[in-house]
Amino acid sequence: MNIRRLALASLAWAVACSRPAPPAAGPSVVTITATDYAFGVPDTIPAGLTTFRLVNQGKELHHASLVRLGDGKTVADLQAALEAAMKNHTPPPAWMGFAGGPNAVTLGDTAVATQMLEPGSYVFVCWIPSLDGVPHVMKGMMHPLLVIAGAAPAPAAAAPAADVTIKLTDYDFQLSEPLTAGRHVVRVENAGVQAHEVVIAALSPGKTLQDFIAWEEGGEKGPLPTGEWLGGVTTLDIGRHSQFAATFAPGSYLLLCFWPDAKDGKPHIMHGMAKQITVS
């Protein structure tokens, strides 16, 4: 084989190899706009693998926690149950399911979470309280969402590959490996015996987890010892999983679960479900 033919053959090989593979079916993408105190989001979406992009256009922190309604339950039932649960400090009733969703993100930023959605009746809820202590959901921040089965079976969509896993347990966050600076896709699994969430906040310079707990125990008065909130995954039922993507700068971060405990109603951070990590 002469040099010229060899060169042509390797060129053909290079072209063949660089030809893009047919695109793998990805998740469908749904954008949620959060304001004080409402969600802008479609009323109906197809079932399947779904990425929610939560864009915070409000002045306060917001998240989008997807609550699945039990058979025959309505948004009115949800509202009545929440009012009763808050008045009596009881956990939410068993007919509410928790399917995840993007967790709290700083004003102007976007949080992303991807999960499989089964057909059913859902409601997006923001559980985060305002400075007056009233959760945004009680100020009207909820939005019904109907997830319908596709007319034709959807092609099997693949989620972006996760490179770190966080297991939620009672009451800890177990990381498969340390988080490093840069962009990560993080798989979140609820391996506990009750519902949990994970939200990630950057600590302000010089502040620690102890400062955050003291702020929380002091009734959330004064400036938060945190800077940017990077999202995470809102409350997941036992055994469920989801994933989120976030970009980490080097620094100290908190992993937090605020979900009320099934036994005493205290947020899980008060049971030790609060972890300080260093990203380098």
Ligand SMILES: [Cu+2]
């Ligand atoms: Cu928890």
